[in-house]
Amino acid sequence: MLETLHFEEGVPILRQLPKPFTSAAFLLHPFVRMPDGWExxxxxxxxxxxxxxxxxxxxxxxxxxxxxxxxxxGLRSEKETARLRL
Incomplete structure (x- = not known):
C-alpha cells in the first residue's frame, strides 16, 4: 500500500523527497464525485x-x-471497470 506524504507548501517537492528518490508522480483517483448541486x-x-x-x-x-x-x-470485475477509463 502506498503511503501518503504531506509536503511543505512553497518548497519544491523534489527537494522534500526522502533519499534515494529523485523523482515523483501524483496519482489521482480515476473516479471522482463532485458535491451535490455542483453542476x-x-x-x-x-x-x-x-x-x-x-x-x-x-x-x-x-x-x-x-x-x-x-x-x-453492473460490471463484474476490476478489469472491466478499468476499461471505463480508456
Whole structure:
C-alpha cells in the first residue's frame, strides 16, 4: 500500500523527497464525485453538461471506490471497470 506524504507548501517537492528518490508522480483517483448541486450552480442553461476543472476536482471532489463504480455500472470485475477509463 502506498503511503501518503504531506509536503511543505512553497518548497519544491523534489527537494522534500526522502533519499534515494529523485523523482515523483501524483496519482489521482480515476473516479471522482463532485458535491451535490455542483453542476447546477455552474450551468448557464438547464440542458448544459458541465465538467469540473482539475483544480475543482482536487479542491472539492471525493474519490469513488472501484467497487461502487462496478456496482452502479453492473460490471463484474476490476478489469472491466478499468476499461471505463480508456
Amino acid at each position: 447546477e450552480q455552474k450551468r448557464k442553461r438547464p440542458y448544459e453538461h458541465m465538467y469540473p476543472s482539475d483544480e475543482e476536482i482536487i479542491a472539492m471532489g471525493r474519490p469513488v471506490s472501484w467497487q461502487s463504480v462496478m456496482t452502479v455500472c
